[in-house]
Amino acid sequence: MSTIYDFSARGIDGTEQALDQYRGRVLLVVNVASKCGFTPQYAGLETLYQAHRNAGLTVLGFPCDQFGHQEPGSEEEIRAFCSTKYDVSFPLHAKIEVNGANAHPLYRWLKGEKPGVFGTEGIKWNFTKFLVGRDGQVIRRYAPTDTPAGIEKDILRALAAPAG
Template sequence: MTTDTTGNSVLDVDIAALQGGAADLGQYKGKAVLIVNVASKCGLTPQYAGLERLQERYATQGFTVLGVPCNQFMGQEPGSSEEIAEFCSATYGVTFPMTEKVEVNGDDRHALYERLTGFADAEGHTGDIRWNFEKFLIGRDGEVVARFSPQTEPESAEIVATVEAQLA
């Protein structure tokens, strides 16, 4: 199991960037961050387009999407860091930051997801990530403010309203 002792906020967790080096989540303190476990070969992969549109729409207002690749769901993110980056850029024009590929469930669950999975979604679900593209909105204070199911589209009224409330 990955452990973390740097602080209590989700944004205090140490995680590497997709292309190497530290992702430095601390740089997002004071911003709203939508953390999404992503995969390139999933039926929900087209959500990358909506995530990128959210990024473009709200980035100047103190918002970012943070993609977290994961290969735990039917091997739907098998690529290397370079392959993931190329796919996201070439296929969906992704400009938002991405972390290293991690495990979101099980004994080797990354410390980031240790902190996230205790938060309930609107239906009361807590615990394990159910599938690719489960989403967590982190408020400007570094606390989880919402959890959305994998099937909730990035540009849904529910997500947009919750993001806008954090940016107000």
């Protein structure tokens, strides 16, 4: 059985990063975009990260340009936007694809673990969220319309659960 710790992803700085470095933490994995109607959720994601990171939460942002060309910038432009507009301090990664033949292996796994409505695996839009427990398994998938504040109770429950 796979866990999120079996994957790696390029950081926004271009370095390959093993997700194993987050072993034992609760993860909120989100495909993000800078020019989307849901972009203000960056603020809520950062609030969650600041409030709960010492308890073991890490938010992982994965920029994606597959939905309405809403993430057209380079990694440097994305990092600058997130830093200046939303003061994002949680880890951001290099731009990826979440659907189709070139979907990142992490997202192929996430979608297989927790399909969406009616069993569909495809990501429907930016700011789809996956909550991963301390054991590296996907707990739940959330729609883009589910706000960070609205899923905080589930995050708190995951933080209170023992690892493994």
